Amino acid sequence: MRYNAEAIQTSFSGHMQKPILVREAVAENNRIRVEDRAIHDWYRFVLSYPPHLVRDYLHRFDLPEGSCVLDPFCGTGTTLVECKMLGVNSIGLEANPMPWFATNTKVDWRPQPGAMLKHAEKVADAAEGILAKSGIPDFGGLPLFPDDLGVPELKNLPVEAAKLILANSISPLPLHKTLVLIEALDVHSDERFTAHERLALAKTIVSDIGNLHFGPEVGVGKPKKDAAVISAWFKRVTTMAQDIANLPNNNFGHATVFRADSRDTSSVIAPNSVDAVITSPPYPNEKDYTRTTRLESVLLGFTKSKADLRLVKHDLVRSNTRSVYKSDTDHLLVKGHDEIQRIAVAIEDRRIALQKTSGFERLYSRLTTLYFGGMHRHLADLRKVLKPGAQLAYVVGDQASYLQVMIRTGQLLADIAGSLGYEVTGIDLFRTRLATATGEQLREEVVLLRWPGAGKKGK
Numbered sequence: 001m002r003y004n005a006e007a008i009q010t011s012f013s014g015h016m017q018k019p020i021l022v023r024e025a026v027a028e029n030n031r032i033r034v035e036d037r038a039i040h041d042w043y044r045f046v047l048s049y050p051p052h053l054v055r056d057y058l059h060r061f062d063l064p065e066g067s068c069v070l071d072p073f074c075g076t077g078t079t080l081v082e083c084k085m086l087g088v089n090s091i092g093l094e095a096n097p098m099p100w101f102a103t104n105t106k107v108d109w110r111p112q113p114g115a116m117l118k119h120a121e122k123v124a125d126a127a128e129g130i131l132a133k134s135g136i137p138d139f140g141g142l143p144l145f146p147d148d149l150g151v152p153e154l155k156n157l158p159v160e161a162a163k164l165i166l167a168n169s170i171s172p173l174p175l176h177k178t179l180v181l182i183e184a185l186d187v188h189s190d191e192r193f194t195a196h197e198r199l200a201l202a203k204t205i206v207s208d209i210g211n212l213h214f215g216p217e218v219g220v221g222k223p224k225k226d227a228a229v230i231s232a233w234f235k236r237v238t239t240m241a242q243d244i245a246n247l248p249n250n251n252f253g254h255a256t257v258f259r260a261d262s263r264d265t266s267s268v269i270a271p272n273s274v275d276a277v278i279t280s281p282p283y284p285n286e287k288d289y290t291r292t293t294r295l296e297s298v299l300l301g302f303t304k305s306k307a308d309l310r311l312v313k314h315d316l317v318r319s320n321t322r323s324v325y326k327s328d329t330d331h332l333l334v335k336g337h338d339e340i341q342r343i344a345v346a347i348e349d350r351r352i353a354l355q356k357t358s359g360f361e362r363l364y365s366r367l368t369t370l371y372f373g374g375m376h377r378h379l380a381d382l383r384k385v386l387k388p389g390a391q392l393a394y395v396v397g398d399q400a401s402y403l404q405v406m407i408r409t410g411q412l413l414a415d416i417a418g419s420l421g422y423e424v425t426g427i428d429l430f431r432t433r434l435a436t437a438t439g440e441q442l443r444e445e446v447v448l449l450r451w452p453g454a455g456k457k458g459k
Helices: 005-009 051-061 078-086 097-106 112-134 172-186 195-209 229-245 263-266 294-299 306-314 330-334 338-353 364-382 407-417
Strands: 068-071 089-093 212-214 216-219 256-260 275-278 384-397 423-434 441-451
Touching: 051 078, 051 172, 051 275, 051 384, 078 089, 078 097, 078 256, 078 263, 097 195, 097 256, 097 294, 112 172, 112 195, 112 229, 172 195, 172 229, 195 229, 195 294, 216 256, 263 364, 338 364, 338 407, 364 407, 384 407, 384 423, 407 423, 407 441
Parallel strands: 068 089, 068 275, 089 256, 275 384
Antiparallel strands: 212 216, 384 441, 423 441
């Protein structure tokens, strides 16, 4: 197939309106609105908070011109994209390389849409040409191999990299096509478009090519024997080009994204430079965010070995037992917190009573203290970069993942923040969800804090 960039370019129309700052009910559901999909939907965690939540708190904080907003757990960049749209400067921190790359790309609106599409057309034609030589079509139907060629040898991942991904998370033929496309992207690389084209592929891998499905955790669904890889990728690039072409001619904010540990914010951000924080840290449960992004991370070369994976996990707040190490010491920071210690004891007592003996189950109690110790460490270090009067919004949720022992995350984080000198100005209910195991209502909340200044900080 010949990809016609010029024909697609003529379909661009309309202009995305600058979002209106309207106070909205914080209990509104977590779904992204259709009008907010531009840019945000290039690559997004399934359970990310919606853009309208960021707008709501920016409006409530009433920040002065020139302010800087920080998202120390920026994930796939919802806060930074919204801030940039609204002309607010922002900084993001993310330790996991795949979401860091996604956010860094999502706040880069420099590519010229027409030129990006023409380059993508070149790459797509090259990849299709490679496939055609071995009798493999991209647009539906299983391969029909010419008799004189025989069945071609399909490309595969290096052995060590292949061991990192979930079994059957991508089928052999779609994997071959994806690796051919990556090869074409490498051969015809243009630094003006490289990041956007690769992010489009990451999105395509998750949404169109692989066999993954997403609930609270990532899993493997029904295998696809074949998938249209190149055409699906080109469609994603086209969407990116359209979104950039339709951006309003406004003064956008400046956005910077660091690959860094959120527990060591002051190592990359200047002292007394942040006016507000809008973020959602991980929750204490068994959701492994490196597992959620594993397939695209491996295929795009961000994670090549178990050693790479360990380095990433080392810089994350401990929120699941797969990221706990013997050398971890964050739990010591909350050894005097009675309620956290009570919860840890309750989890361990329940484990023993239920005779749960797996290695991961034995870590549930320790993980809980490591999580809150990590958040204590984050909030303590964060004080160095906040301006006096800085306002903070933390989206967090109750959890009962560890043997059905309830963890009221928002209340505990508010208590930790208070002990560190922050003022707790409120806890808003964002939404509720039903815990399937217990039937209890779990609250997802926005913990609101204010930093009064160093003169009043706690211990």
